[in-house]
Amino acid sequence: MIIAGEASGDHHGARLVNAMEMEKNNLVFCGIGGKSMKKAGVKILVDAAELSVVGITEVFAKFPTIFKALAVAKRLLKSLNPDLLILIDYPDFNLRVAVAAKKMRIPVLYYISPQIWAWRQGRVKKIGKIIDHMAVILPFEEIFYTEHDIPVTFVGHPLLDSSKTFCKVEKSGQQIIGLLPGSRNSEITKLLPVMLESAVLLQENFGDIKFILSVAPTVNKQYVEEATEKFSSIINLELNAGPVVKVLEQSRLVITASGTVTLETAIAGIPMIIVYKVSPVSFMLGKLMIKVDNIGLVNLIAGKTLVPELIQNEASPQNITATACRMLNDPILMEDIRNELLKIKNILGGPGASLEVAKIALNMLS
Secondary structure (H helix, E strand, O other): OEEEOOHHHHHHHHHHHHHHHHHOOOOOOEEEEOHHHHHOOOEEEEEHHHOOOOOOHHHHHHHHHHHHHHHHHHHHHHHHOOOOEEEEOOHHHHHHHHHHHHHOOOOEEEEOOOOOOOEOOOHHHHHHHHOOEEEEOOHHHHHHHHHOOOOEEEOOOHHHHOOOOOOOOOOOOOEEEEEEOOOOHHHHHHHHHHHHHHHHHHHHHOOOEEEEEEOOOOOOHHHHHHHHHOOOOOOOEEEEOOOOHHHHOOOOEEEEEOOHHHHHHHHHOOOEEEEEOOOHHHHHHHHHHEOOOOOOHHHHHHOOOOOOEEEHHHOOHHHHHHHHHHHHOOHHHHHHHHHHHHHHHHHOOOOOHHHHHHHHHHHHHO
């Protein structure tokens, strides 16, 4: 049984399923995921798109759907009694499923750790009791779990299995800016209008400029089309519903939501501005609980503010525009950021994360 509650986890889950089936061909998978896991052969009982949300207070609106999915997962554990439960990220949901599995003595492999090193570190005690093995994708996570005597393996980052590096050379001509507003509807509603208003201001600053907007398959495409329609005559805007790499390979600079996509952008070597907005209550609660100076994974891994972060009220069209202009008008700064970003790729290890997790999973099965 395998559970991934968000778009990125769905992609990583699909790669893991494929890697496991390459090593052992008599496996049957079912659980919670999206289109990628379904394509990989997983029988999907709850669509991950129904569960995806960001922010503390924003979760309340999703409670009925989340509790229904949790009930489905627990019933499946009892009826199926799987030989292994694989949980991918999505901690508040998955840790509850792990508790149920532990009571039934079903072994649990957790792939892609909750960010307990950043906030709510007390959860590590619970994890130690209910998780049999942690497969982590950031090097400092292995140190964290080892210090707490929890079985752990650093497998590298799954993005390295498919991400590309683009050698961008500064040149005159049209500026292309990538807009990555996120893979959740809650992110889109908060960030897309701000990004579009920033694009208008950037259009005024740079004559020949183009924007490519990434439209994730998990978001409401109708909302995106309606939100962008009134801007179509003002800015040169292209919608891209394909893989985000299609946006990255054309972009000189990316304005992006915080999340896994920032690592994909970093691995590609594209300078970025990270923006993040949640409800005011979620933001205040987050400030009280978060124990790190940055929220962007790129900056956390680098151990410094390598790329700008504009959070909550700071994520205004004016601030985004001013930051983008400063970067675009300074080729030396852009090159320095690019070189620093490419170092992130080395820190994350080499390709093969999915295969490493598959080996751990098959070892637990045997």
